[in-house]
Amino acid sequence: MGVPVISWKNDYLMVLDQTKLPLREQSVDLTKPEEYARAIRDMKVRGAPLIGIVAAYGVAQAALNSQNEQFAEFEKHVRRALESLAATRPTAVNLFWALKRMQAVLDDNILRSPAKHALALLNEAKSIHREQVEADRAMAMNGAALIPRNSNVLTICNTGALATGGEGTALGVIFEAHRQKRVKRVFVPETRPRMQGRLTAWELHKGRVPYKFIPDTSVGALLSREEVAAAIVGADRIAANGDVANKIGTYQMAVLCARHGVKFIVAAPRSTFDAGCPTGNDITIEERDGDEVRKVGRCFVLPKEYLVWNPAFDITPRELISHYVSEDGVESGGRED
């Protein structure tokens, strides 16, 4: 990939502006914690793991920017960054997990020096980033083994390098499976409202993996007409009973895969598994601004006063899932075929 997804530049973070893709490759520099929060809120950076990493760097940025202040001031600024970053996206568990790790470093009172604290926080953010790269690699190897040779596969949204800062979750599995000659073609639904399928098409197009971009309405027709071996999707949060919260459209894809006997594989890091959340019913679903649906890019396609329902995620019950893949290995889901 020509432009890196994120890149720490000694004292600030450069991120690829994903809202501009695939039409333009343009980076933005984040130099203040508010800019990190805005980049996450405006979805310049998106994807649960990447949000966690960027938020962690945002906390480090707050610390670096305040490292010459008195400890009380320093701590106030870092805590404020922690709070504002936590308020950006309510469903993403990785965000809270990453911020909790940063908080733990902040709370480590042994250092008591802003400059040392700031360095420790930056190192923690870098660790979170590096661990993701390693986890993605392991997950890709674990997941690829589930794909038969020469298969058509299906995915949803974007779960690649653009989503994790590593090589991706579900799309990382697909790239690895393609290297192993297991993937013939990838079908990529648009994924309205935000059309993150375009990001997946961009990654596949740049990576020279054969793909077809399809409207969200054509997933059922695809499965009834083409031989598809597996759908591989990511997850934003996995409840203790195995229910999966993921991008809106995942649930209906899982229903269609079950009908057509197509494997449904969820690829997600261990950090996505939320033992504190008993079932899918306990996951709060973020409803986003209706303008995401009323607009495509900057253009209104529906007048402002029109009524819209715009849930960001849906819940796929364990019974519709064939396998869960993480960096630790593969677990069976609840699908009976």
Added chain:
Amino acid sequence: MGVPVISWKNDYLMVLDQTKLPLREQSVDLTKPEEYARAIRDMKVRGAPLIGIVAAYGVAQAALNSQNEQFAEFEKHVRRALESLAATRPTAVNLFWALKRMQAVLDDNILRSPAKHALALLNEAKSIHREQVEADRAMAMNGAALIPRNSNVLTICNTGALATGGEGTALGVIFEAHRQKRVKRVFVPETRPRMQGRLTAWELHKGRVPYKFIPDTSVGALLSREEVAAAIVGADRIAANGDVANKIGTYQMAVLCARHGVKFIVAAPRSTFDAGCPTGNDITIEERDGDEVRKVGRCFVLPKEYLVWNPAFDITPRELISHYVSEDGVESGGRED
């Protein structure tokens, strides 16, 4: 509705330009047969029944514009109009059916006077239009009776006045059911790639029927979270065994409705039932230009060189259909619940 969908103005046809909706309500006057053909080809008018009606008026227009010529010249102009209108949308069954009726009137040699012929052709076009209005009315009454009081309902694409020139097929049923206090709210999927759901939202918004416009990805989430009594959809063609060809996205909606025990109702005029076509497998599915997916309106959302699959229709098997509604009554489908 403030602006009529089509309106015959003594010697020309005024049509609402559907490509401008819902952002602008703008009419165009069609005064020459070439303008009728272009309006159909450019989808300023769309919907199988409405295309047939407009094409019929286009033939009448050719006749009226040539009524002061010698019969041979007159006939040449009308036949040229018949041919050019037949070439606009090669898959629309109603178009050929309407043009065949106009041709039969032209071929009626008893009149042999251009002026009388022209009047007869105009009257035939008006009959085709009026019969559609009556059929829609009967279908609306037949279908509304299937909806329980105070229900949420779901539809797809646009099947209203904008599609038929009457009060619509599936959406006509929904409007009538709303008048009968059977419909609480209508959920309207966007229906990519061409987003005809916007036309449905426009009709409901103007008609003061409560609705929510939703992304195509959220149909499954809707059915798992909200009480929805029925989905009511149109059809482009119904095979002898009851399989239905309709707008892409219909099949997956039917699968989801079956899973959630939501009635799935197909509302279509008798002329849609094709006894000569044994099963859904015998229906050729039109694949349209990938730019419909790469673009939204006039804006590219995906670069031109990206690979796209863009089937226009899908096939819903009879087993997923609860009821077929036409102007003649209601028939049971193959759903077992």
